[in-house]
Amino acid sequence: MIEKYKREAASDVVYNLEYNSERQRLIIPEYGRHLQKLIDQATAIEDDETRNKAAKYIIQVMGSLNPHLRDVPDFQHKLWDQLFIMSDFKLNVESPYPIPSKEVLELKPDVLQYPQNFPKYRFYGNNIKYMIDVANKWEDGEMKNALIMVIANHMKKSFLSWNKDTVKDDVIFEHLYELSGGKINLLHSTEELLNTTDLMRTNKRMSNKTASGAQPKTQNNKNNNNNKGGQKKNFQKNNNQK
Numbered sequence: 001m002i003e004k005y006k007r008e009a010a011s012d013v014v015y016n017l018e019y020n021s022e023r024q025r026l027i028i029p030e031y032g033r034h035l036q037k038l039i040d041q042a043t044a045i046e047d048d049e050t051r052n053k054a055a056k057y058i059i060q061v062m063g064s065l066n067p068h069l070r071d072v073p074d075f076q077h078k079l080w081d082q083l084f085i086m087s088d089f090k091l092n093v094e095s096p097y098p099i100p101s102k103e104v105l106e107l108k109p110d111v112l113q114y115p116q117n118f119p120k121y122r123f124y125g126n127n128i129k130y131m132i133d134v135a136n137k138w139e140d141g142e143m144k145n146a147l148i149m150v151i152a153n154h155m156k157k158s159f160l161s162w163n164k165d166t167v168k169d170d171v172i173f174e175h176l177y178e179l180s181g182g183k184i185n186l187l188h189s190t191e192e193l194l195n196t197t198d199l200m201r202t203n204k205r206m207s208n209k210t211a212s213g214a215q216p217k218t219q220n221n222k223n224n225n226n227n228k229g230g231q232k233k234n235f236q237k238n239n240n241q242k
Contacts, residue, residue: 027086035061036086043091055093058083121175123162124155129179136183148184149191152176157199169193 026036035058042054062079069075077097084091089102119129131151138144156172172193173186 027088028082031062031065031082031086039083039087039091042093043087048092051091052093055083055091121179124158124175124179128155128158132176132180132184136180148176148186149193152186153194153199156193156196160196160199166196 023033026033038058042051042058045051045054059079062082080095080097081100084099085105119126128151135144135147135151138147152172155176156167159167159172169192170187177185177187
């Protein structure tokens, strides 16, 4: 009997099963194991010309997974980088783009500095404090005065959005004086902030019919639409009816 047609024992089939936990770890799992095997085979090819052809074929297969981005130049660069990454930087082929290095890939980003301060007036947020610090560094003049008024109006708007109540300008000026470390003093100023209604005003949303230029329905329009051709019918009383 031919060797390939011999029936295998069930115990042997189960014993020879290949589990994912026993396989080699996929570097980029999104492309699957078959593509990883293609790259491993291309890396083992000794002939330079054949290896370059295999690499270009693998790039086409990778691009076919995202056909809408296949012809984008930046996307081609990304595919070649991923090809070298999946080969563990062992693939020696001619690339139309600079070959990435393993050291650059393993670089860790700088630690992001999160704000650790706990402001006294949280409804203003941390950005207001940053804006106040910038205003303190500016030279005295019209630009600085305009920036201070913008900050004060934004503080009033933030105060109203959280407290849902009216607030006097003197309260905002006191908070601004405190947050600026006493460098911005508007307590005795004659400047007035925007009105509460102006700060909290919201634009009314127009309906789709009004926005598209359609005429609003009225009682006359309803009556005209009921008549065919838009003509008004005159009804006469029939005296013969009992």
